[in-house]
Amino acid sequence: MPQGNPLEVPDDGLTTRTRRNTPVLAVHTGEGKGKSTAAFGMALRAWNTGLDVGVFQFVKSAKWRVGEEAVFRQLGRLHEEHGAGGAVEWHKMGAGWSWTRTSQKPDADVEHAAAAADGWAEIARRLAEQRHDFYVLDEFTYPMKWGWVDVDDVVEVLLTRPGHQHVVITGRDAPQRLVEAADLVTEMTKIKHPMDAGRKGQKGIEW
């Protein structure tokens, strides 16, 4: 794929090199599995090439993806101690980020909404500062869907972000304006799932 020729060359006045170096805004959406898993797989590749990776989890899910978090923390240590790959930061809404709020009572929707809004504000600051090279905004479609974060603001910030920062957003029901703004949109569709057959999730597979 990387060596393949594009189907059509756009009349945008850019050279192939410029186009190649355009930072990517990717969205993984749909009802199926693999949206976040594929995002973390992309983050692996990014880490391997020395990119600074920032993960921001917006919705409490599957035990916070403890497996991925543990591995990325190991990779972060490999970077700090041995200079391998890139730096890693991992933040969870309500836990990792209390950047602007003073209290932590995550029981009411209003608290969750405030945490999501704070989280997005922090990410927007980081994008402005070019703090990371590769951002995973995990399950970030939900705060947009629920109106906790303004979609137009998100799209504006993403489209005008400076430098060369890649962003991957995951979650079902990606807003249409986000899909339009994105460079790469993949929909994961469930064809068959073990839980349909009455199975529950298991360690090492689901988390």
Added chain:
Amino acid sequence: MPQGNPLEVPDDGLTTRTRRNTPVLAVHTGEGKGKSTAAFGMALRAWNTGLDVGVFQFVKSAKWRVGEEAVFRQLGRLHEEHGAGGAVEWHKMGAGWSWTRTSQKPDADVEHAAAAADGWAEIARRLAEQRHDFYVLDEFTYPMKWGWVDVDDVVEVLLTRPGHQHVVITGRDAPQRLVEAADLVTEMTKIKHPMDAGRKGQKGIEW
């Protein structure tokens, strides 16, 4: 998800624990991106819980996924040197595996077909020996599609594999018999791709 209740409990005489511990056969197919990336993301989780991971790449693609390979080799070293996670083996068709063939002239289709058949035979042996806990058969749908490997044989071996071995198979055009045999099937659909806009792949993103 892991803690969720299944939609229906099947009348199969199994306890929830037995069902939960059933090893998974997963297939990632479709035209979109993320099939392999999500498989490697699953392998990350598996590694983190101490499972022994074996990766088998069947088709030369995107520089052999050098990024993922580099990271998994690091993880394998973390296991060997510090006891973290599980063991990792990574094999490439024609490179890593020359288990039965003596010559390596990968220029003709017949050579590729023989390499794929050898690769599958080795995997079948490993499944019989319960050599790994988590197998990624990357782009393994293609040798089946091209008739290099017999689908019925694959399905038979997978369905009768002993012990508790998880298998994830990736690639477009998964054969129907494989889909029927699988527990978890996800289709990745391309909604939008940067190459449609004339962009080429870039380091850290595509490989």
